[in-house]
Amino acid sequence: MTTSTTSIILPAQCSSYTTNSDSTRRIAYTSSSACDSSLFGTTGTWVRFVSPAGTTMPTSAPSIYACGTDAPGWYNGAYPSTAGSTTTGTVCYNWAGYTCNWSNSIQITHCSTFYVFKLINTPVCNLGYCTV
Known part of the structure; x- marks a missing residue:
């Protein structure tokens, strides 16, 4: 009997990322107006969201003032x-009746048991990336 094993070589960002455990990013948090316009840089930072922050971004628009910001960012696509x-x-930001009032591009990598996100500065304040 022959057994073969397939191994997946994961990209570098699956082992080299910044961990974010900020619980105010969670979709249920509504008590602040944080801004991500200068947090991640213009070229991007690989981020892994961990508890209590949640582990992924929502794929539908959160309510305004959710996620510890005024206009919460959500992932408008498939993981x-x-x-x-x-x-x-694309990350969209919900504001003023428009679920995609602002937007920017991000990258998401599937790291077998978790995801990492290459986040860039948001277009303006007070926009923030939301988590679930």
């Missing part, structure tokens, strides 16, 4: 489904 793969997509 990568294969370990080791990276997807480029």
Whole structure:
């Protein structure tokens, strides 16, 4: 009997990222007006969200003032489904009756048991990335 094992080589960002455990990013948090316009840089930072922050971004628009900010950011796309793969997509920010009043691109990598997000500075204040 022959047994074969397939191993997946994960990209570097799956082992080299910044951990964010900020519980005010959670969708249920409504008590502040944080801003991500200078937090992640213009070229981006790989971030892994961990408890109590949640672990992913919502894929539908949170209410305004959710996630510890005025205009919460949500991922308007599909997460990568294969370990080791990276997807480029759009984060939308809900404000003034428009679920995508502002937007910017991010990357998401599937790291087998978790996701990492390449986040950039938000377009303006007070916008923030939301988590679930």
